[in-house]
Amino acid sequence: MTVDTARAVAPPPLSSGDSRLAPLLARIDGLGDELAALTRDLIRFPTVNPPGEAYRPCAEFIGRRLEARGFTVRYVRAEGTPGDSDRHPRINVIARREGARPGPTVHFNGHIDVVEAGHGWTVDPFEGVVRDGRVYGRGACDMKGGIAAAIVAAEAILAEGVDFPGAIEISGTVDEESGGFGGVGYLARHGWFDRGRVDHVIIPEPLGVDRVCLGHRGVWWAEIEMKGRIGHGSMPYLGVNAIRGMADFLALVEAELLPALDGRVTRMPCEPPGSRRATLNYNSVHGGLPEPRDEGLPAPVVADSCRLVLDRRFLVEEDYEAVRREVIGLLDRAKARRAGLDYALKDIMTFTPTMTEPDAPVVRALDHWIHRVLGRPSRHIASPGTYDQKHITRHGGVIDCVAYGPGILDLAHQPDEYVDIADMVASAKIMAAAALTLTGALDAPAAGRREQGD
Numbered sequence: 001m002t003v004d005t006a007r008a009v010a011p012p013p014l015s016s017g018d019s020r021l022a023p024l025l026a027r028i029d030g031l032g033d034e035l036a037a038l039t040r041d042l043i044r045f046p047t048v049n050p051p052g053e054a055y056r057p058c059a060e061f062i063g064r065r066l067e068a069r070g071f072t073v074r075y076v077r078a079e080g081t082p083g084d085s086d087r088h089p090r091i092n093v094i095a096r097r098e099g100a101r102p103g104p105t106v107h108f109n110g111h112i113d114v115v116e117a118g119h120g121w122t123v124d125p126f127e128g129v130v131r132d133g134r135v136y137g138r139g140a141c142d143m144k145g146g147i148a149a150a151i152v153a154a155e156a157i158l159a160e161g162v163d164f165p166g167a168i169e170i171s172g173t174v175d176e177e178s179g180g181f182g183g184v185g186y187l188a189r190h191g192w193f194d195r196g197r198v199d200h201v202i203i204p205e206p207l208g209v210d211r212v213c214l215g216h217r218g219v220w221w222a223e224i225e226m227k228g229r230i231g232h233g234s235m236p237y238l239g240v241n242a243i244r245g246m247a248d249f250l251a252l253v254e255a256e257l258l259p260a261l262d263g264r265v266t267r268m269p270c271e272p273p274g275s276r277r278a279t280l281n282y283n284s285v286h287g288g289l290p291e292p293r294d295e296g297l298p299a300p301v302v303a304d305s306c307r308l309v310l311d312r313r314f315l316v317e318e319d320y321e322a323v324r325r326e327v328i329g330l331l332d333r334a335k336a337r338r339a340g341l342d343y344a345l346k347d348i349m350t351f352t353p354t355m356t357e358p359d360a361p362v363v364r365a366l367d368h369w370i371h372r373v374l375g376r377p378s379r380h381i382a383s384p385g386t387y388d389q390k391h392i393t394r395h396g397g398v399i400d401c402v403a404y405g406p407g408i409l410d411l412a413h414q415p416d417e418y419v420d421i422a423d424m425v426a427s428a429k430i431m432a433a434a435a436l437t438l439t440g441a442l443d444a445p446a447a448g449r450r451e452q453g454d
Helices: 019-029 032-043 055-068 140-159 184-189 242-262 320-336 361-374 389-396 421-439
Strands: 072-077 091-098 105-111 129-131 134-136 167-173 200-203 211-216 218-227 279-287 305-314 342-351 379-383 401-403 418-420
Touching: 019 140, 019 421, 032 055, 032 129, 032 134, 032 140, 032 421, 055 072, 055 091, 055 140, 055 167, 091 184, 105 140, 105 421, 134 140, 140 167, 140 418, 140 421, 167 184, 167 421, 184 389, 200 361, 200 389, 200 421, 211 361, 211 389, 218 242, 218 320, 242 279, 242 305, 242 320, 305 320, 320 342, 361 401, 361 421, 389 401, 418 421
Parallel strands: 105 167, 105 200, 200 401, 211 379
Antiparallel strands: 072 091, 091 167, 129 134, 134 418, 211 401, 218 305, 218 342, 279 305
């Protein structure tokens, strides 16, 4: 297999302090074929979530490869987490390579699960087609290309014989696409990301080769059930229609809450810019008795139940309890409009916003090496949706954590998803150099103003 290298990024001349890295970066420059092959191999494991197919063989493939490079490998099953079963075990792999002497630990974490392929593909989504300098397939961008870049970066450090203190870890984890509870969430709750064990974490999500993602907005998923009273459809005045009660609530949301949310703008550099506002989405609405699927007719009754699932994304400037009280206040007003109407509110999932500070060590290291390798300054962004950083900071306590990796986020979950090989090469160089900086093998860049482009 020959990789199209015409699009590869040529690094600017290194400063005298960085020049000892030249052989390492040159080595990675020549590993485009290896990166493409590894990404293709990972894509060929159809790790579709749900239900969680092929987790074990994919984790073991990563483990065997890293074990052959001298890593100590552990497999951790997240027993009892959502979806875990003997048929679909939640298997995570964690590999660790110790340096020459004690020092900080840098951890690269990537999720191996992907969403279903869906329709509209022009290539086999699980073949890993290499064409025109790209690798195509489900998960190529999100985020098997990122995992491949992290693995190759670490392998290149070892192959070049670079002396570093501390340790480098690489994990392949599951279930990120469904909340991460069986993956990083489980590992963080069981000590794998405790401060003192891990110091710096880079998650190679596909946020762009020149962008460092500092964090993400918060999320509150909740189910609201409006409760009425059943009655005959010919005499609806004898019942209490829960659908009408839900309509009252939605009218209040549309007239009052959504305009208020649109006026709340965060300091977080969320991309796309529309996500810098607080948002609320109706995920689903189900009202009344189920309609028959055969030739029968619907029951002629007043709906005594109507359920709504909402998705509220909130900002670092907002308080979760206040977010919840806003909705409850509108529910109380809707309830008061109709005698006999009631409601129940059930929390489904909540994660508060998280954002690593722009001057944190992991951010400074990535900023420096993005500038040195690409010849332009990095951009700081925040994600509109959550990813596994939420577990690492919340339960693990590692606050020096960001997302950085190859790929274009807009391609994730789309037909003909792909990752550029040149971007994987560039990001592997940046990750390798940043890892050596964070372990202390290289001098850390000075704190203060970020480097600007030439």
